[in-house]
Amino acid sequence: MLYLPPPIGRLADYSPPPHSDDIQVVFPREHVMILAFNRPKSLNAMTPTMTEDIKRILDWFDEEPSLWVVILTGQGRLFCAGADLVAWNQRASTGQADSEEELLKGVDGFGSISRRSSSPKPIIAAVNGSAYGGGVEMVLNCDIVIASEEAVFALPEVKRGVTALQGGMPRLARIAGHQLASEMLLLGRTISAQEAATRFGFVNKVVPKNQVLATALEWAREINQNSPDSVQSTKRALILANQKASLEDAVAAHVTSKESRRAQSGENMKEGLTAFVERRKPIWKNPAKL
Incomplete structure (x- = not known):
């Protein structure tokens, strides 16, 4: 077992x-x-x-x-x-x-x-x-x-x-x-x-x-060392790549997806950029519910 x-x-x-x-x-x-x-x-x-x-x-x-x-x-x-x-x-x-x-x-x-x-x-x-x-x-x-x-x-x-x-x-x-x-x-x-x-x-x-x-x-x-917001937005892009007929359709659907909008407006993007400037590991928060 x-x-x-x-x-x-x-x-x-x-x-x-x-x-x-x-x-x-x-x-x-x-x-x-x-x-x-x-x-x-x-x-x-x-x-x-x-x-x-x-x-x-x-x-x-x-x-x-x-x-x-x-x-x-x-x-x-x-x-x-x-x-x-x-x-x-x-x-x-x-x-x-x-x-x-x-x-x-x-x-x-x-x-x-x-x-x-x-x-x-x-x-x-x-x-x-x-x-x-x-x-x-x-x-x-x-x-x-x-x-x-x-x-x-x-x-x-x-x-x-x-x-x-x-x-x-x-x-x-x-x-x-x-x-x-x-x-x-x-x-x-x-x-x-x-x-x-x-x-x-x-x-x-x-x-x-x-x-x-x-x-x-x-x-x-x-x-899980990466931003969960970014990871989930990225997976949505991978799914859309299989669902959409053209590259432009996949990009448009991804940019306007709930996951990408959350990633762009969420605290984890700010934390990731701040941590990079301050040369420290980021402390990620749980993503907001979609």
Whole structure:
């Protein structure tokens, strides 16, 4: 099992929304939340209950000014095996398969993560073990991915007669390019963490399995040394770059975004410039609620 660091001091006082035991929520460092998938015996296969829990927790996280970064990880051998295919088969056999309307209505996508674009806060995937199907779709929508050297990744939907409909295909095509994306998607091929980093380009760093969470926490710490206003405005720009057809449209939408307006008028910009002139480290404040 993955060891989750205990909360430190007042961090234990956070009160996230109620959720099932299928996920774990921990606050190991100032401004950092860990959300762990906790169905290790089922390889963290995603269920509707988990999806609802994750949405509820991440919506709360987005509204909590003192939390700046979230780390996603999994308990047990795998990060996430994708959808619970046993439950999916039961729904399909009774005519209850997800309709087009239901798929589109779930705007945040698989696990409430794969198409999530509302949050301006950084999401780090600490991929402790392999990821398949929807698990990969979630990874592809994270801002930073730290993967175990033992992890493998696959979008094997074509082997099961289903399709990766939750945002993974267009995102992989944009990251890796048409031909490499086709290699994973049309063949259902499994790739190593090293390939995901060097050929396909969606893993930032590959480390030994026992260093995955520690590395993610260190990267979170580095992010949190920067102005949270600036970080959140910057992430909004990255999201808009994928959503807008042209550079000028992306720039215009970013300049007028709530995050950029807050950054331009907030105290953290003044603090950052003053600290630079005074040759000291800035002391950042929690961003104002949007």
